[in-house]
């Protein structure tokens with residue numbers, strides 16, 4: 242039998258149901274795998290006692306015939322952006338040093354209510370700002386994959402960001418699945434870099450309550466998992482209306498796993514001309530064409546579409562996101578939680594706390610954000626970016642007249658080496674070129690591992706669907722996954 246930690250959520254859930262092993266045995270297998278994989282620095286805090294107690298409770302429920310469903314007894318890693326009662330919740334930042342909330346985020350509470358087990362909190366870019374998991378106060382997380390050839394052969398690689406700890410943990414089999422959050426690509430890009438599936442749901446599908454805010458109009462929680470089916474199962478456990486989040490949408494949560502019918506005959510797949518950017522490496526372009534061929538062979542109809550405002554998405558995102566971040570992060574003043582650096586007076590204490598508590602990338606975003614929101618520049622930058630955002634959403638609206646989903650690459654490259662692009666924010670921001678437009682429009686999107694680069698690293702394909710089109714998105718992703726047959730492991 243395969244190692245327990247190699248099973249997908251669906252496989253482990255079926256085996257638990259049959260009584261092949263207990264949730265406690267499954268959890269213990271993950272806890273010992275976590276010990277041997279500490280070199281990846283994926284976990285900020287491991288919570289073994291809590292995990293074992295939750296697993297025992299799951300076994301007791303099942304013994305009493307009261308198991309909750311497909312997530313009961315499944316061990317998960319939780320991105321450190323989610324507030325978890327009594328467990329460290331730092332957003333990867335020094336400024337939240339030692340913060341242990343007295344409450345639980347709605348998404349994690351939903352998962353515990355579904356019977357899932359918490360293994361611990363996983364590393365991330367500070368306040369979810371980044372694409373490489375290198376801005377964390379707790380140090381970088383490493384990608385479990387290594388390049389087999391090329392300039393980066395054998396080097397430590399980044400797992401992508403900001404949900405880098407989540408993606409590395411799932412790929413390294415030290416979590417069966419993980420929560421992530423995606424503001425501009427932070428679930429999909431690390432999913433692609435680590436060879437696993439990353440799903441960003443529609444804005445409003447999962448509650449943001451108890452998720453430490455980065456850019457409130459963009460942030461959305463979603464699953465990181467080893468298969469499309471696992472993503473469907475996890476999303477079912479995470480999603481739902483929450484009266485505590487006024488942007489959460491009151492729609493029933495469908496049975497997402499039931500949407501995976503394998504049949505996409507007649508599905509119209511849009512291929513946007515404007516995503517064919519200068520400088521995209523030939524192997525990314527080739528994989529994209531391969532994806533088109535796979536979907537066509539499965540009976541889909543391929544449609545050429547045009548999304549003329551695509552090129553403005555990234556610059557507009559890097560105005561809107563920092564603007565919202567600068568406002569959200571104003572609350573970290575050393576008075577209420579986390580770090581306080583005492584100064585001469587109140588203002589000095591604020592300044593010292595924020596200077597010491599926030600890392601460079603966060604400070605850069607706060608400065609950009611306050612600048613674009615300032616009286617003299619608001620119209621020129623922030624308002625204009627908001628207008629561009631509307632145009633981007635209009636591009637998608639027009640596209641849905643002729644297609645049901647859109648196919649693009651997930652990232653312009655495979656995982657890069659630790660230290661690369663570190664001093665060049667623009668190069669780093671370009672990682673999000675394919676993922677940001679869907680974020681700006683609030684649409685659901687997924688990255689599916691689809692092949693290996695010439696250097697032996699995973700590459701992802703990206704599907705986007707209309708708002709609340711998660712079922713069609715997952716159905717198409719499932720077919721893509723089957724056609725790609727990606728079974729390589731780190």
Ligand code: GLN
Nearest residue numbers: 369370371424425426427
């Ligand atoms: N990499 C993007 C950024 O740094 C996206 C981050 C995210 O989605 N949280 O803003």
